Amino acid sequence: MEHYLGTIIAGTMAGTIARMVMLHLDYRQYPGYPHGYLSHLFLGFIASALGAVAIPAILKPDYTAVTFLALAASQFREIRGIERKTLEHLDENELVKRGSDYIEGIARTFEARNYLSMGCALLTSIAYELGRFPAAVLIALLSIIFVRTFMAGETVGDICEVVPARIWFDNSILMVENIGFINVGLKEIREKILAEGLAVLIIPRNSDARATIHDLGQRQAIAHTVTVLLGTKKDVDIPEFTPLARIDPDSGVVGLYTVPVERDQDALILAVKRTPVLESARSRPLKTEAGRMAAR
Amino acid sequence: MDGGVMENRIMALVTLNMDIVAGGAPIFFARNQEEQVKMARYLARTLDAMVHDLENGVYIIVKHE
Structure with a gap:
C-alpha cells in the first residue's frame, strides 16, 4: 500500500504543478478572478489524481478501474460547456466583445489543460514505478516544460508583421492607408479621431497567415485584446470609436483602427502581436495543392 | 459592429433638401447646415447611433449592432 502511495503522490503533484504553470499562461485571455483560479486549480488536482491512480490500478491488478478515465473525460467536457456559458454571459456586457470564436477557443483550452495535467500525472507515476524518485522528477520536469511550450500556442506576431499606419479622411470616409473603414459624418468626431486615433497594418507573412487573419473571429479577438490592453474611448453612445479591423481586398493586408485611452503606438503594435491565433x-x-498553386 | 459582422438600421434622416428624401425612416428637415449638424448629433446621441454623411446634404443616423 505504501508503495503505491508514493506513486500516486508523485503523479498528483506533478499534474497539479503542471496545471499551475498553465494557469500562469492564462492571464492574457482570462481575467484573474481568484475564484476562477481556485476552481481550475482544484479541477487540475482532480485530473492529476485520476491520472496518477491509473498505474497502481493496473499493477494491483484492477483493470476495470482504468475505465474511470473515460468518466473523467466526460466530466471535463462539461467544464468546457460551463466555461463557454460563463464567458458568453460576461461578453454581453463588454463594449468590445470577445466574440464566440475566442470564447470557444478559451473553453476548449481549459478542457484540454485538464487532459494535459492528467497525462503529466500518468507519465510521472509510470516513471516513479520504474525508476523511483529521480526518474519521477525528471519526467515531471520534462512534461511540464513540454506542456508549457506546447500549450503556449501561436500569436499574431508569429505569423504577421505589424507596422504603424496613417489615419486620414477621404471626405467623410475614415481611411487607414488605403483601406476604407467607415463613414464618419460629424466633423468634431473626425477631428478627434485624427488627433487621438491609432492604426496599424497587419501584414500576413504567407497565404496561411492571410487566411487566418481574414477570419472575422480572429479580427474580433485582436480588437478585443487591443481594447483590454490599451483601453477605448468608445461608449454606448459614441459608436464611432469602436475598434475595427478591415481587410484590403487587393493586397490581403488587414488594417486595425482604434481610439485608445493610452495613446501609444508601440504598445498597440505589441498588443496586436500578442493576440493568440x-x-x-x-x-x-498551403497544405493543399490548390492552395499552393493559388499562392504562386 | 466590432471587427466583424454588423446589423445596420437607419434610424432617421436629417436633410437640407426635402426633394431628395423619402421612405420609411423618420425624416427631419434642417434649415441650414449648422442646424443639420446639431440635429444629427443630438439624434445620434439619443439613439446611441452613428452619423453618416451622404455628402449630398443628407445625414443618415444608423444604428450598428
Missing part, C-alpha cells in the same frame, strides 16, 4: 481561425491552405 484562434484554433478556429487557423487554416492551412
Whole structure:
C-alpha cells in the first residue's frame, strides 16, 4: 500500500504543478478572478489524481478501474460547456466583445489543460514505478516544460508583421492607408479621431497567415485584446470609436483602427502581436495543392 | 459592429433638401447646415447611433449592432 502511495503522490503533484504553470499562461485571455483560479486549480488536482491512480490500478491488478478515465473525460467536457456559458454571459456586457470564436477557443483550452495535467500525472507515476524518485522528477520536469511550450500556442506576431499606419479622411470616409473603414459624418468626431486615433497594418507573412487573419473571429479577438490592453474611448453612445479591423481586398493586408485611452503606438503594435491565433481561425491552405498553386 | 459582422438600421434622416428624401425612416428637415449638424448629433446621441454623411446634404443616423 505504501508503495503505491508514493506513486500516486508523485503523479498528483506533478499534474497539479503542471496545471499551475498553465494557469500562469492564462492571464492574457482570462481575467484573474481568484475564484476562477481556485476552481481550475482544484479541477487540475482532480485530473492529476485520476491520472496518477491509473498505474497502481493496473499493477494491483484492477483493470476495470482504468475505465474511470473515460468518466473523467466526460466530466471535463462539461467544464468546457460551463466555461463557454460563463464567458458568453460576461461578453454581453463588454463594449468590445470577445466574440464566440475566442470564447470557444478559451473553453476548449481549459478542457484540454485538464487532459494535459492528467497525462503529466500518468507519465510521472509510470516513471516513479520504474525508476523511483529521480526518474519521477525528471519526467515531471520534462512534461511540464513540454506542456508549457506546447500549450503556449501561436500569436499574431508569429505569423504577421505589424507596422504603424496613417489615419486620414477621404471626405467623410475614415481611411487607414488605403483601406476604407467607415463613414464618419460629424466633423468634431473626425477631428478627434485624427488627433487621438491609432492604426496599424497587419501584414500576413504567407497565404496561411492571410487566411487566418481574414477570419472575422480572429479580427474580433485582436480588437478585443487591443481594447483590454490599451483601453477605448468608445461608449454606448459614441459608436464611432469602436475598434475595427478591415481587410484590403487587393493586397490581403488587414488594417486595425482604434481610439485608445493610452495613446501609444508601440504598445498597440505589441498588443496586436500578442493576440493568440484562434484554433478556429487557423487554416492551412498551403497544405493543399490548390492552395499552393493559388499562392504562386 | 466590432471587427466583424454588423446589423445596420437607419434610424432617421436629417436633410437640407426635402426633394431628395423619402421612405420609411423618420425624416427631419434642417434649415441650414449648422442646424443639420446639431440635429444629427443630438439624434445620434439619443439613439446611441452613428452619423453618416451622404455628402449630398443628407445625414443618415444608423444604428450598428
